[in-house]
Amino acid sequence: MSEPTGAARRRGPFQVGDQVQLTDPKGRHYTFTLEEGKSFHTHKGAFPHDELIGAPEGSVVRTTGNVAYLALRPMLPDYVLSMPRGAAVVYPKDAGQVLAMADIFAGARVVEAGVGSGSLSMFLLRAVGDHGMLHSYERRADFADIARNNVERYFGGPHPAWQLTVGDLQDNLSDTDVDRIILDMLAPWECLDAVSKALVPGGLLCAYVATTTQLARTVEAIREHGTFNEPAAWETMVRNWHVEGLAVRPDHRMIGHTGFLLTARRLADGVEPPLRRRRPAKGAYGEDYTGPGAKSAEGRDSSSRSAS
Numbered sequence: 001m002s003e004p005t006g007a008a009r010r011r012g013p014f015q016v017g018d019q020v021q022l023t024d025p026k027g028r029h030y031t032f033t034l035e036e037g038k039s040f041h042t043h044k045g046a047f048p049h050d051e052l053i054g055a056p057e058g059s060v061v062r063t064t065g066n067v068a069y070l071a072l073r074p075m076l077p078d079y080v081l082s083m084p085r086g087a088a089v090v091y092p093k094d095a096g097q098v099l100a101m102a103d104i105f106a107g108a109r110v111v112e113a114g115v116g117s118g119s120l121s122m123f124l125l126r127a128v129g130d131h132g133m134l135h136s137y138e139r140r141a142d143f144a145d146i147a148r149n150n151v152e153r154y155f156g157g158p159h160p161a162w163q164l165t166v167g168d169l170q171d172n173l174s175d176t177d178v179d180r181i182i183l184d185m186l187a188p189w190e191c192l193d194a195v196s197k198a199l200v201p202g203g204l205l206c207a208y209v210a211t212t213t214q215l216a217r218t219v220e221a222i223r224e225h226g227t228f229n230e231p232a233a234w235e236t237m238v239r240n241w242h243v244e245g246l247a248v249r250p251d252h253r254m255i256g257h258t259g260f261l262l263t264a265r266r267l268a269d270g271v272e273p274p275l276r277r278r279r280p281a282k283g284a285y286g287e288d289y290t291g292p293g294a295k296s297a298e299g300r301d302s303s304s305r306s307a308s
Contacts, residue, residue, distance in 0.1 A: 114184035118147030
């Protein structure tokens with residue numbers, strides 16, 4: 001049985017063409033591609049690439065300035081933060097949440113809208129595997145080119161499960177029987193008709209948005225659409241800790257807000273979503289509310305109160 005795409009590049013001795021991540025004594029990272037006859041230069045001296053070619057991963061090299069660097073292959077979270085960018089990347093902390101909370105599984109049929117620089121695409125491709133399907137849609141051709149180059153550089157060539165289309169999702173989506181749809185775009189509420197038609201019953205929609213305004217409008221549009229269950233929304237924050245003997249404390253900096261995630265499941269055809277039993281906050285759908293379904297919001301509020 002052949003190895004999954006890109007797996008051979010993740011193990012064994014360093015080879016020509018491999019990405020190498022060096023870590024200096026202060027923990028700073030430097031990433032480059034191994035080439036015969038080339039040298040890696042820093043302000044602390046240089047060393048030849050040939051010194052690493054054929055060496056095991058986890059080797060230590062020293063520059064002419066006698067500074068030691070640890071050599072490892074960059075993990076995918078490292079790679080996406082250092083690769084060329086067209087648009088902002090989906091941070092690894094959010095990509096991990098998408099993989100887990102959107103239940104991305106091997107062999108899944110996934111549609112992604114808003115490729116950006118290809119960060120999330122790579123995480124999704126590793127999860128669905130060679131026998132799954134990831135169809136990515138990107139409006140901007142320049143972003144699509146950057147994403148394609150980043151993906152192919154990481155996997156060592158085209159990925160057999162990946163199809164990339166330049167254009168709007170709502171105008172070009174022709175996929176059917178889709179298991180998961182991931183929307184990383186400014187107005188995901190505009191795509192709900194197309195998304196609902198493409199998803200299988202029980203399929204999952206996951207949206208990644210940056211602001212509370214986008215979050216509120218997307219959630220309310222999903223509720224109003226009537227083909228999804230009650231959406232769940234959240235954000236994640238990551239704080240590292242410094243551990244040195246008894247000196248254990250949180251780092252002064254953290255990865256705080258990057259975006260909101262929300263998920264909703266596709267209902268079976270002809271099924272109405274059950275009434276929410278949680279009472280909305282007083283004034284949530286007051287006279288100042290102008291979001292999706294504003295005209296029916298008062299009735300929905302009353303229904304929720306009666307159900308509770």
